[in-house]
Amino acid sequence: MAEGFDALIVGAGIVGAACAAELAAAGLCVGVLEPGAVGGGATAAGMGHIVAMDDSPAQLALTRYSQTLWGELAPSLGAATEYTRCGTLWVAADAAGMAAVRLRQERYRQAGIPGEVLDGPALQEAEPNLRPDLAGGLLVPEDGVLYAPRAAALLLQRAADAGARRIRGQAVGLRQGGAVLPDGSVLGAGVVVVAAGVQSAELLPELPLRGKKGHLAITDRHPGFIRHQLVEVGYLQSAHAAAGDSVAFNVQPRPTGQMLIGSSRQFDRPGTEVEPAMLARMLAAACAYLPGLAALSCIRSWTGMRAATPDDLPLIGPYPGRPGVWLATGHEGLGITTATGTARLLAAQILGRPPAIPAEPYLPARLLGGAAVV
Amino acid sequence: MRPLSDVHITVNGLPVRVPEGTVVAAAVAAAGVAASRRSVRGEPRAALCGMGICFECRVTIDGRPHRLACQTPCRDGMVVVAR
Numbered sequence: 001m002a003e004g005f006d007a008l009i010v011g012a013g014i015v016g017a018a019c020a021a022e023l024a025a026a027g028l029c030v031g032v033l034e035p036g037a038v039g040g041g042a043t044a045a046g047m048g049h050i051v052a053m054d055d056s057p058a059q060l061a062l063t064r065y066s067q068t069l070w071g072e073l074a075p076s077l078g079a080a081t082e083y084t085r086c087g088t089l090w091v092a093a094d095a096a097g098m099a100a101v102r103l104r105q106e107r108y109r110q111a112g113i114p115g116e117v118l119d120g121p122a123l124q125e126a127e128p129n130l131r132p133d134l135a136g137g138l139l140v141p142e143d144g145v146l147y148a149p150r151a152a153a154l155l156l157q158r159a160a161d162a163g164a165r166r167i168r169g170q171a172v173g174l175r176q177g178g179a180v181l182p183d184g185s186v187l188g189a190g191v192v193v194v195a196a197g198v199q200s201a202e203l204l205p206e207l208p209l210r211g212k213k214g215h216l217a218i219t220d221r222h223p224g225f226i227r228h229q230l231v232e233v234g235y236l237q238s239a240h241a242a243a244g245d246s247v248a249f250n251v252q253p254r255p256t257g258q259m260l261i262g263s264s265r266q267f268d269r270p271g272t273e274v275e276p277a278m279l280a281r282m283l284a285a286a287c288a289y290l291p292g293l294a295a296l297s298c299i300r301s302w303t304g305m306r307a308a309t310p311d312d313l314p315l316i317g318p319y320p321g322r323p324g325v326w327l328a329t330g331h332e333g334l335g336i337t338t339a340t341g342t343a344r345l346l347a348a349q350i351l352g353r354p355p356a357i358p359a360e361p362y363l364p365a366r367l368l369g370g371a372a373v374v
Numbered sequence: 375m376r377p378l379s380d381v382h383i384t385v386n387g388l389p390v391r392v393p394e395g396t397v398v399a400a401a402v403a404a405a406g407v408a409a410s411r412r413s414v415r416g417e418p419r420a421a422l423c424g425m426g427i428c429f430e431c432r433v434t435i436d437g438r439p440h441r442l443a444c445q446t447p448c449r450d451g452m453v454v455v456a457r
Binding site for chain 2: 220221222256295296297299
């Protein structure tokens with residue numbers, strides 16, 4: 001039964017690590033169950049872009065809240081997180097793109113997020129390696145980047161400093177009062193938080209999660225080649241296309257001077273191998289905006305699997321009808337940004353405290369049916 | 375067989391004369407320069423495999439960074455920077 005942990009987190013990605021740190025700081029006895037490397041799943045295949053995203057009001061609320069929390073948290077985790085507020089530059093190729101830029105600026109303004117519209121020459125001055133015929137862009141200075149696997153490890157260390165224990169192992173089943181291990185024994189816990197990304201569906205097959213595979217590539221070091229995270233303003237249409245494979249221009253300057261290149265999206269691919277055709281499409285999209293990129297060396301490419309939900313919002317809260325089972329998964333491509341807000345919202349619900357932002361849009365009950373028992 | 379002629383390059387500003395066909399990595403070594411580049415943490419790196427695989431020998435050649443010194447033949451007037 002519930003002898004053992006107050007809370008057992010299944011999964012030590014950045015979301016699980018953030019939940020562990022939050023619950024341990026609240027005084028709970030926390031265990032973290034992870035068979036592999038900390039932050040070795042989708043966390044290692046995220047760009048670490050800490051970004052306010054406005055696909056929906058609920059998405060903007062959670063990303064903005066989480067971004068503010070990162071701003072407080074990241075410096076205290078140490079320089080190893082490589083947190084820098086480089087800003088995002090949403091790049092518009094043409095007049096339609098500029099209309100999207102102004103719409104985005106207005107939505108940000110209503111949410112209290114600064115954003116500056118740049119015309120073509122101003123964009124060229126801000127990023128001289130962008131191709132010269134672009135229409136302009138939107139500079140969002142409060143966005144940033146960090147190195148997500150390191151941030152996950154540091155969050156888990158913070159949890160450990162508050163008494164949390166890491167257990168190397170795999171949950172193969174859930175029951176009230178704990179998680180079942182491969183040998184049939186039960187790791188007891190008052191609540192189990194499933195934060196295993198797309199693999200959460202292996203424990204809970206009814207979860208409406210689909211894997212969205214993404215490719216990344218990284219170049220050699222060329223300091224100063226770009227200065228902001230550069231994303232095409234049509235990114236939302238590309239990123240959340242419900243069906244079919246897509247790529248979008250999304251390139252990030254790493255503190256080392258390397259360029260981290262995204263992004264691609266493919267539904268329901270079985271394997272994690274790099275697919276040359278998809279990688280080629282993604283790199284072509286990047287080179288179309290940054291022609292000089294083609295002359296640089298790409299030193300590594302890899303993939304990861306995002307956990308996508310039908311409404312593009314994560315699952316944060318109790319699993320309907322299964323007392324003691326909680327969810328922190330389904331973050332799609334925003335898990336690095338929203339890890340902090342997820343942890344706060346989840347902890348508030350578990351501890352019966354008022355959440356800082358409304359928790360309803362992210363409750364699993366919206367997609368799983370049944371009454372949420374909080 | 376015609377005799378090899380000499381090729382003149384500079385490595386970190388030092389003039390170096392090598393037989394034609396010499397790769398840059400050998401010229402860097404001949405110039406007495408121990409490190410071709412620095413790692414992210416600032417540690418010195420130098421040619422290891424000599425066959426274009428390990429990427430440790432990267433240098434800046436004529437302003438282009440991260441060229442493989444072990445795979446690039448020296449050409450007259452080449453400016454090599456290895457730090």
